[in-house]
Every structure is written in structure tokens, then in C-alpha cells.
Amino acid sequence: MPTLRHWAERHPDKIAARIAFGDDEISYRELDRRANAVTQLLMWMGLSAGDGIAILLDNDLRYFELIWGARRHGVYYTPVSTHLKPEEAAYIVRDSGAKVFFAGARFTDAVKALAADNPHGCTIFTVGGGQEIGLDYAKELGKFDRMIEIPEGPVGKDFFYSSGTTGRPKGIKQPLFANLRQAQASGDWVRENFGFDDTTVYLSPAPLYHGAPLRFTMRTLESGGTAVVMTKFAAEQALAAIERYRVTHSQWVPTMFFRLLGLPDEVRARYDLSSHACAIHAAAPCPPELKEQMIAWWGPIVWEYYAGSERNGATCISTADWLTHRGSVGRACVGTIHILDEDQNELGPRQIGDVYFDGPTFVYHNDPEKTARSRNANGWSTIGDVGYLDEDGFLYLTDRRSHMIISGGVNIYPAEIENCLALHPLVADVAVFGVPNLEYGEEVKAVVQLRDPSRATPALAEELMAFCRDQLSHVKCPRSIDFERELPRQENGKLFKHVLKQRYLQPA
Known part of the structure; x- marks a missing residue:
């Protein structure tokens, strides 16, 4: 089955990945070489199959060499969101049990938070300069400038954490791939349904620390x-x-x-x-x-x-x-x-x-x-x-x-109401959830982001509720609508409803 080495030999000078509208790009030959060096670095650090690394980088092509290097050595890799607070990022590194943490130079605060509480003795590498704490990734990787043959064995796999919409984020872990054939077969559904092949030019507009962007670029x-x-x-x-x-x-x-x-x-x-x-x-x-x-x-x-x-x-x-x-x-x-x-x-x-x-x-x-x-x-x-x-x-x-609203014994699903409100020409985004109601247990609340925030008025809220009543059963319609300038969404589109719901915990 085709491997990174196969493509490096078949078209070594072809661009494997590039940053849009920038000068940063990497060929298959160079990616293969650098991934081989990463594998050697992990071996030198004493990592074995089943161990883990964590990565905190902006959208950076070094993501790919780190992941390919980890995969070749049978190591789990945990991408960490660049939008987490320092202690939140450090928590994920600690909880994952990562033995090595690769962090971009601008994430000094997260590195310090981990260094202050590092029970597993995780080794820290700073990527891209700013060596206040940890080892210089470029310098250490440069020690492995000769390609070596990597023995076949288990293939490393991503180890993502949930977005933590309730409580601490949870790591989601699957067994390692037993071999390269099993690893390649896991992506057959992508190739078969979407037609990925060596002519594909894939645009990834989202952060690589999210599951879909990283997996589809891989x-x-x-x-x-x-x-x-x-x-x-x-x-x-x-x-x-x-x-x-x-x-x-x-x-x-x-x-x-x-x-x-x-x-x-x-x-x-x-x-x-x-x-x-x-x-x-x-x-x-x-x-x-x-x-x-x-x-x-x-x-x-x-x-x-x-x-x-x-x-x-x-x-x-x-x-x-x-x-x-x-x-x-x-x-x-x-x-x-x-x-x-x-x-x-x-x-x-x-x-x-x-x-x-x-x-x-x-x-x-x-x-x-x-x-x-x-x-x-x-x-x-x-x-x-x-x-x-x-x-x-x-x-x-x-x-x-977990989003279902039970009002007076009736099950109400917010997505249907959100889809309805999204049709209104003044609405840019919407979140619907249940809030306490003494008589019915819960009632339907909508929070709306308008295309023009200056249009937010009680009269418009009434207009939007009437808009819902024209299309949905009245039991499903919001009892009240509030306006926000921007709803709390991640770049992958997922909405943090718990952030909004916290404001409405007292019974109406």
C-alpha cells in the first residue's frame, strides 16, 4: 500500500503541503526526511509504541512531520487547541500522559503551566524559537540528519480531546493500528466516497488541532x-x-x-x-x-x-x-x-x-x-x-x-427550532436550549445573533417568535428571545451552549 516513502520516491519534488498565500511549503522528499528525523528523536527520547506526544501549534507545516514521525513509531499524538487557557492546555498534556510536548514559541504561558506541575516528567520542546523553557526543537531535530530504516510495527494514531462542553475535556482513545495495512484501510471510506487520490488538492480552512481538518489533510x-x-x-x-x-x-x-x-x-x-x-x-x-x-x-x-x-x-x-x-x-x-x-x-x-x-x-x-x-x-x-x-x-x-428540552412532558429538539429561525433574513446565528420553568419544568429559550446588531429590539424578538409560530407547533416555539452580538462557537462550528445556559439557571 502507498506510504509517505512511496510518494517521496515517486514524486519527490511535488509539494505535499503549503500554507495558503505564504512562502511556507514542503515537498514529499523533505517531509519524508523530516518525519524520519522525528521518529529518531522519539526513539532517542525513549518512547515506545503506545506512548504519546502532545502538540500545541498554530496551523504550521511542522504538524505533519511530527505526526508522520509519531505514526511511524507507533506513538499517539494529541493536538491541543490554541485557544485554551494555559492551565487548560497543560491539563490535557498531563491527562493524556504525553511524554513529549511540542509547543510553538508563542505558547510560553502554557509551557510554564505544564512545567510548574509536570508529574510525568514530560519533556518540553519549543518549536520556532523563544527558548525560555525546554529544548530547541530545530536544534535537536538537526542531530538526526541521516535517514534510517524504521522497523515495521504498530502505527500511531490521533488521541483527541473533546471540547469540554461539560466539565473537563475527555480524551478519546482507540487501539493503535496493528500495522500499516490496517492504518491505510481506515481511510478507505474517504477515498472511495470523496475520490481522494494523488491528483487531489485539498483546502483546509480550519485549525489543524480539530479532528476533521487534521484527519483529512492526513x-x-x-x-x-x-x-x-x-x-x-x-x-x-x-x-x-x-x-x-x-x-x-x-x-x-x-x-x-x-x-x-x-x-x-x-x-x-x-x-x-x-x-x-x-x-x-x-x-x-x-x-x-x-x-x-x-x-x-x-x-x-x-x-x-x-x-x-x-x-x-x-x-x-x-x-x-x-x-x-x-x-x-x-x-x-x-x-x-x-x-x-x-x-x-x-x-x-x-x-x-x-x-x-x-x-x-x-x-x-x-x-x-x-x-x-x-x-x-x-x-x-x-x-x-x-x-x-x-x-x-x-x-x-x-x-x-443532552440538548433535548422536556417541557410539560413533551420532548422538544432544539435543532428544528434553530433551523427555522436561521431562515429569517435578519438572523446570522441562533442557539436554542431549555431554561427552568416552575410550571413546565423547562421552557424554550432562543438566543440570536443578528446580521445587524443595531436591529435588536423587543419588537424584533416578538417578530421572530411569530415567525416560528407560523412554521412550527406552538409548543416548540421560544417563550422568549434574547440577542447577543456573537454566539460562542468554535472554529469547527460547534456551539458552546453551556456558556449561554449558565445565564439562565434561575427558575423563571
Whole structure:
């Protein structure tokens, strides 16, 4: 099966990855050489298969040499969010048990937080200068300037942490790949459904510390293509990158679609997108009307997939299938889907229940209770989503179990209300959740981000509630609407609802 070494030998001077609109790029020959040096560095540090490293970098091409080096040595690699507070970043490094921590020069505070409480004796490398604490990565890597043959063995794997929407983030860990063939096979569904090969030019507009951007850039490199990484998403720059680099594949989240569609018509028409053959979106629910607008603009190249960081299963759906199964996230392409009621009985078509996959296994690191709660007696696993299958086996998600509102004994799923409000021309973003109500237990609250914040008035709140009542059952409609200048979302589109809910904990 093709490996990094294979591509380095087949087209050594081809660009493996580059930073969009910058001078930073790396060829397959150089990436292979530097990854080999990283493996030697980890061996010299005494790491063995099953040990771990942690990485705290901005979107930096050195991510790829570190990961390939770790993979070759059978080492787990944990990307750390660049937006965490220093102690939060240090917590993840400690909790993961990482033996080596590679941190960018600007993350001195996180390095100091780890150094102040470093029970496992994690070795710190500073990447990119500023050697206040730890070893100089460039200097140490330079000691391994001769290529060596790496013996075959287990293949390293990512070890991501959840975003920590309730309590501390939890590590999500799967068994290592037993060998290179198993590692390559884990990406077959990406190549088969989305057509990744050595002609792929993949645009990654999101941070590499997120699961999907990092995994899909790695699939691009496994396939011999070229990854184009943006340092930060900007709508018009993304279109310019597609034109300049002749991008064939890309990945987005719905908030990026909102911003792309918000560009003036003359800006959207300015760029040649003819190379663009596959636009993939995931990570957060996409309002159907928003997706229809993207299809109308980009054509039948829009694909969607659904999978969690747990990788216990996955679905995907093409434009053609979505247009005949509007709102679906597709059929299973990894694992088998089961929809179960609260008594673990399997439900029939269009009956809403908990979504389970009979697929790959995982554990929540250092949390056996949460791991046990994710399983049933058959060994199937759930990540907390709720939905149903139609007669053709297409999955429709209604919401997450933890987001469900129970008002007067009625189950209400916020995603349906959010999709409704998102259609209003004045609404830029919306979050719906339950707040305490003495009579009904909970009531529906909506918090809205307007396209023009100056329009926020009580009268507009009443107008938005009436807009909902025209389209939804009244029991589902918000009892009140508040306005925020910006909702707390991650770059991957996921909304921190708990941040908003904290303000409404007192009974109404």
C-alpha cells in the first residue's frame, strides 16, 4: 500500500503541503526526511509504541512531520487547541500522559503551566524559537540528519480531546493500528466516497488541532495529493485559494457557508472555481435551506458526512442523494446504524431514538464510567445523538440527547427550532436550549445573533417568535428571545451552549 516513502520516491519534488498565500511549503522528499528525523528523536527520547506526544501549534507545516514521525513509531499524538487557557492546555498534556510536548514559541504561558506541575516528567520542546523553557526543537531535530530504516510495527494514531462542553475535556482513545495495512484501510471510506487520490488538492480552512481538518489533510498526504492550509478562515480568501491553487477538494462547517453566502454577488463571481470537484461539510448541523443555497452556487459537488471524534461509525451523502432525502446525513459508510429506544429496543423507520453504531471501539481516557455509559449489552456505542432512519436506510439527526428540552412532558429538539429561525433574513446565528420553568419544568429559550446588531429590539424578538409560530407547533416555539452580538462557537462550528445556559439557571 502507498506510504509517505512511496510518494517521496515517486514524486519527490511535488509539494505535499503549503500554507495558503505564504512562502511556507514542503515537498514529499523533505517531509519524508523530516518525519524520519522525528521518529529518531522519539526513539532517542525513549518512547515506545503506545506512548504519546502532545502538540500545541498554530496551523504550521511542522504538524505533519511530527505526526508522520509519531505514526511511524507507533506513538499517539494529541493536538491541543490554541485557544485554551494555559492551565487548560497543560491539563490535557498531563491527562493524556504525553511524554513529549511540542509547543510553538508563542505558547510560553502554557509551557510554564505544564512545567510548574509536570508529574510525568514530560519533556518540553519549543518549536520556532523563544527558548525560555525546554529544548530547541530545530536544534535537536538537526542531530538526526541521516535517514534510517524504521522497523515495521504498530502505527500511531490521533488521541483527541473533546471540547469540554461539560466539565473537563475527555480524551478519546482507540487501539493503535496493528500495522500499516490496517492504518491505510481506515481511510478507505474517504477515498472511495470523496475520490481522494494523488491528483487531489485539498483546502483546509480550519485549525489543524480539530479532528476533521487534521484527519483529512492526513488522508490527502496518504493519497499523494497536496494539502493547502489556511492560517485562518476568511471567506473571500478561501475563494481566492481555490482559484490560485486549483483546489479540487475542500472541507467546511455551516458557519463558513453562512459567511461565504454573505459575500456580495460581485465578489462571489470574481473567482474561478472550476477546479473545485468536491466540497465536504460536517461537524455541526447545517440548515437545509443554507445547504440548498450552496448547491445552487457550487453545483452538485457538495458532500456531507457525519462522524464523531470517537470514530465509532460514519455516514456520508452526495448532493444527488441529499436532494431526494433532504435533511439526511446519509447512509452508514463505517459501521452499522441502530436506532434504539430507552429500553434498548430497535426502532423501525422514522421512529426517533438514540443513534448507536456497531463499529470501531473507543474509550474515554481515565473515565471508565463514561465509557460504560456509551455502550450497550451488544457492544454498540453511542455519542449521544438522537435521530431516525428512513425506509432507504438514510439517517436523519434530530439533536443531541443532552440538548433535548422536556417541557410539560413533551420532548422538544432544539435543532428544528434553530433551523427555522436561521431562515429569517435578519438572523446570522441562533442557539436554542431549555431554561427552568416552575410550571413546565423547562421552557424554550432562543438566543440570536443578528446580521445587524443595531436591529435588536423587543419588537424584533416578538417578530421572530411569530415567525416560528407560523412554521412550527406552538409548543416548540421560544417563550422568549434574547440577542447577543456573537454566539460562542468554535472554529469547527460547534456551539458552546453551556456558556449561554449558565445565564439562565434561575427558575423563571
